[in-house]
Amino acid sequence: MRGGRPTVAASDPREPGGGDGRSGTAIITRTKPKTKRPSLYRVLLLNDDYTPMEFVVHVVEKFFNKSQEAAYQIMMHVHHNGVGECGIFTYEVAETKVTQVMDFARKYQHPLQCVMEKK
Numbered sequence: 334m335r336g337g338r339p340t341v342a343a344s345d346p347r348e349p350g351g352g353d354g355r356s357g358t359a360i361i362t363r364t365k366p367k368t369k370r371p372s373l374y375r376v377l378l379l380n381d382d383y384t385p386m387e388f389v390v391h392v393v394e395k396f397f398n399k400s401q402e403a404a405y406q407i408m409m410h411v412h413h414n415g416v417g418e419c420g421i422f423t424y425e426v427a428e429t430k431v432t433q434v435m436d437f438a439r440k441y442q443h444p445l446q447c448v449m450e451k452k
């Protein structure tokens with residue numbers, strides 16, 4: 334787990350008189366830097382009957398920085414299972430990948446579909 338238990342300062346009831354004389358107020362101090370992990374999104378390719386296999390392999394290499402071998406495996410996974418993951422990204426990066434793939438497929442008049450889903 335991340336984040337630490339906040340420290341409570343001042344007002345110690347064991348102190349003679351039962352406290353610091355400041356009417357039970359306490360200061361909560363943060364013990365760790367305030368960091369929030371961004372939500373992550375899977376970018377998926379969907380199968381269709383018309384987009385050539387070589388085109389899909391090229392797309393996966395070009396936009397997801399995969400080797401030809403890895404891209405071929407992903408393409409075949411999509412071909413056999415209907416859907417497959419090309420990568421996991423923060424929202425804006427995932428959105429950019431989807432747009433790039435969809436624009437590229439449209440340019441070559443292939444019906445290839447690319448979508449993102451929250452992890």
Ligand code: TYC
Binds near residue numbers: 378379383386389411
């Ligand atoms: N099913 C396509 C064919 O047989 C190949 C293909 C694979 C298409 C993956 C889209 O995301 C895809 N030509």
